Amino acid sequence: MKIPAFCQLSDFGPEVAGSFVDSMLSLGKYCRQQFGVETFFIFPERAKNRKWLSRFNDGDFPVGFVSAKRNVISDVRDLLKEYDPLIFHTHFSQFDLSPLLLKFLYFRHSKVVWSYHHSLSLTTKQRIKDWVKINCLGECFVDKFVAVGDAVYAGLLNAGLPEKKIALVYNGIDVERFSLNSSRSSIRNHLDIEDGSIVFLLLGRNPFIKGLDIFLKAAEEIIRKKETSARFIIVGKEETRKVISSYIKKADGLRKVIKVINPVDDFSSLLNAVDVFVSCSRSEGFSYAVVEAMAAKKILLSSNIQIPVISGLHGKAEGILVYPTEDWKSLSELMEKFLNMETSKRMSLGSANYAYVKNYFSVEIWAKKMGKMYHDLLKN
Template sequence: MPTTDPACILQIADYSAPFASNFLSSLFRLEGLVRDRLGLRTAYVLPEAARERPWIRTAQDAGAIVEFLERGGSHRQRIRTLRCLGLEHRAALLHTHFGTFDADAAVAAWRLGRPVVWHMHSPFLTAGSWRRGVGERIKFGLVARLLVDRIVAVSPSVAEGAVAGGAPRSKFSVVLNGIDVERAHPLDPADRSALRRRTGIADGDVVFLLLGWEPLRKGADLFAEAMASVSGESAMHARGLVVRGETNEAEVLGMVRSAPSVRVIPGVPDVAELYGLADCFVSASRAEGLPYAVGEAMAADLPVITSDLAQVVAVYGRAGAGVLTFRSGDAKDLAAAMARLLATSPEDRVRLGRANGAFIREGLSLRRWSEEMIAVYRSVLGTPEG
């Protein structure tokens, strides 16, 4: 057990994407509030695969403390590393994200005599291999019950799914994701027009955008099928863009080859440019927690079409008519939603998008998210407010 006063929160995340993201913006915003409200530093523990990413160097140049953990190591090795980092940085609390290091951090925190918080960004796994399913039930039914102080879920339905899988209800807090509206914002009209021209988008085209980092889960196949079958007079102006990941270009191209109006493009560091290409964002996901991308697209003043996953509709659907839904997994229903969007006037699409942007800025800001996370930390640490 540490013999000195705690000085740091360890943010432990299985994140090594090529570009910075809303997730990182959230943690960096929280870091400032942790320092100001709790008097604690923040250190980030990320996979070795993140070490050479440009955003790592940017964060370190700005003063961020970053450590690395071998994702492929054994549980024993990862527990030892996390315990050593906890001692080195005088950790007050360990906070994990994305599941990979949850059990390791729970054991390391127990050995340190410090609390641990798990953050559930995705639903409880009910599909996949039998072995993985058993592992998830042991993790939530035993490890969470015995060693974890709090589980933060990104939506009520994510929490309920984990409780149904054996997790203790009493340990859950629900904190809806916040959206970085400085990162995802509408482009100036002149800049947007120039960007679309450079990308080969003609005046009058109506562009639907889908992010295909994990193309099957994100529904790239459904998107292509819908784009190929959408009908009506305005369908001739419909264009689709699917953003591929670093290593899945062939997989994505295979999924969309049946839709001549769909192009596959690489990701870019500036997400405002991606959303600036589009007239409508599509989330065709088969499974999600509470996707940042839907909130980002709304913050960029875009109308959105999303699969009718309960948590997505419950949170983002409150924005109103600018969020259209379709039956999850149903390409024909997605095509019908696209046709409805195509039938609206450009002026109405702008109006719907602006209403979405106002909804995000007023109700799902990073400031609100950070304040709620500080309340979770105070509760776990037993630190009174003021």
């Protein structure tokens, strides 16, 4: 007799696990405990040697790998030869179409779920592709679309999907992993951060989308006005470094106050070393990093984009200071406001952010909501 299973098919393979892996493991454990159903996790081959895979092995979860091509039907069928897939759930779009064919050819009873982790593309060409995919295939053959944020949900509605087909399920994080701080002083020493410095952190791996130019202009305005204790850390790789190097040629004063580092495995430790998390994003589906920073009791300076912690169902968290998207002068004013803020006020706002995330965005809450959706799909 074949083993009933939920099949998570994810185009995910970065070096750093991030909160997506926390979510998958939490959902797998929840489904095992609540329904007695195993979860089979399938990743692309590029994920094969990632350190974070050991966590799935530790949890005794079956894991398989497929090629990077879009059609992975034969690969998935071979992996599942001992399993009865009750639900195919895809993430990050690369493998979305394969479960439809698997269902049609081999697993007629299986349900199909597509998770959308990012807003739909703004380009005309991609919008047409999305419309065809969603309306000609998805609406007919996909049982449920999952939107991870309000902007994603609105995009799916605008693409023509009926409301009953979409589930709005905000992503969750392991809150305690980010609230248990390691030694702040040792991490700051490692990063060559001087005593008394106030550190603003930006994740800039996709320079335009993440608003790196806005962050640099705001930082330049801070140091132009007066001597400051502000320091600016930017996480990114070669593309990010090129943008910064080019900008600094025109604003040499930034050279002494900006530090660029590569992405780190232990993001919680990096958060512990900084004082403020800055999001200059021009668009987001759901920002794990924003919620993780809030769980680490950091104040957030954010562009006014449609993300759950600003415009979602639960209202805006108290420790978020918002500025108009693209307005670097307003961001600079918020930076200055933080620099002049009393320590007790900073701590109070940081604690408010932690409480907000714990109440609404824990990975346990996410797994429970996703599990209920699975239960309802199978019941119907």
